[in-house]
Amino acid sequence: MRAIPSLALMLALFAPLASADGLYQVELLLIRQNAVSALYGAPAPEDWRAGAAPLAADAQRPASLDSLAERLQASGDYTVLLHKAWQQTLSAEPTAVALSAGEPTYGRSPIEGTVSLADGRFVAARARFWVNQLDSNGGVQRSEQLRQSNSNMKRGQLNFLDGGHLAVLIKVTPAGMRAQPEADPQLMEQ
Template identity: 90%
Template sequence: MRAIPSLGLMLALFAPLAGADGLYRVELLLIRQNAVPALYGAAAPEDWRAGAAPLAAEAERPPSLGDMVERLQASGDYTVLLHQAWQQSLSAEPTAVALSAGEQTYGRSPIEGTLSLADGRFVATRARFWVNQLDSNGGVQRSEQFRQSNSNMKRGQLNFLDGGHLAVLIKVTPAGMRAQPAADAQLMEQ
């Protein structure tokens, strides 16, 4: 009989909070790997958002991966196409945001895409981006497409999603989590 109350207490302590949303800081870089030839496919659809909400201006945060961007660009091997950081709530149900970059022409942008995130044991992500070539009327002539997913991303770690010529670096960190100290450059060289 004594085991039953103890079991209930253990389950209450170790069970995840069902339906609890957590606040996260998300930072994303869409990059082109310059050594890999661009692959053009079907033009980005008119409804590229597919129900994803546009990123609200008040959710945007200053990016913290500026040193990573500088190293990527200095190498000459990569071109950073999009770099954004924001804060959002995550739950077990996927939440999608619509991201875009570049000068819009009649409602279309050179870079358009969606990022869907869900919180569970790991962070599940699904990214879909188009790098568009637009004509003077805002029509999409052709697009490079990136489409990848990962259902076991660890929180607070920089994750790489490889799509061949396009790739995404993404970091999802619980809000309020202390930043990891920068690694000593001498240790990195060893």
Template identity: 65%
Template structure:
């Protein structure tokens, strides 16, 4: 009997770490909030990825938040700068991915940054992105920086990270997880 209690205690201690490791579908939308004045920041550093591996083309997946993007683009309040979806492993140690969008010139992209994800009780995310204006020679003329962190992201839930004039919508869901059915609004009225 004593051995069963000890085994149960050991399982309770190690089970959360064992279930935390896994493959996740990540989708992010970087937007400019047009009503908020743009704030220029120091130029994006030469080593903007800080050694993080670039997102592999094989990891890219079809986007699922297209309706949200269409709603954002329907008005004049937001400009969608970047919309990507991919699969990656997320575990108890932070996993960093470097993302670049647009034509690369001398190591810089018009939009570049790093997203770091870690799994604990909730998912933690730390994002640093630069929106760069490049000249014809590929030199950075101006940068806008987005930097935010959130350690309370629920799996499968769309989360808004507000950085002033730049913002990030982020959804991180386990691959193969059941989708929560959406209820028909007409059925809710009955």
């Protein structure tokens, strides 16, 4: 009879984690580090969305990191290029959302990018953004690019994806989780 509780404990420890889809609040800031020279690469492709769904208007939420964005902008060391907050369902399979900012010209925006998120033991994120210089016809002349990922993000914590001159601050919080205090921007200097 003693083997049954031990067996149950061992099965619980070695069984794969059951993952159910969950609703999350996501907040993202794309920032430029002003002290680092911009690095231009290949222009953003026409199919920059690559199957990612555009952020739906009904998914957008009020931002909670406004004071952090204001402090970063006021420091003069950073420029906040994009700041979005939304709600989405996450599962073990990555789900990509397409984001853009700035006044579009013939379908192209000054800032275009995708964020792919998956839920597991940790949250996995993959961010790809282009900061475009557009001509008067909406053609992309040149682009700065950020491509970063992190598969060990803790839920409810602000995470920094450093791409050199461009970076992403992202926070993924289960819906209904109590808000945690904001990180001090001086910690980004480390």
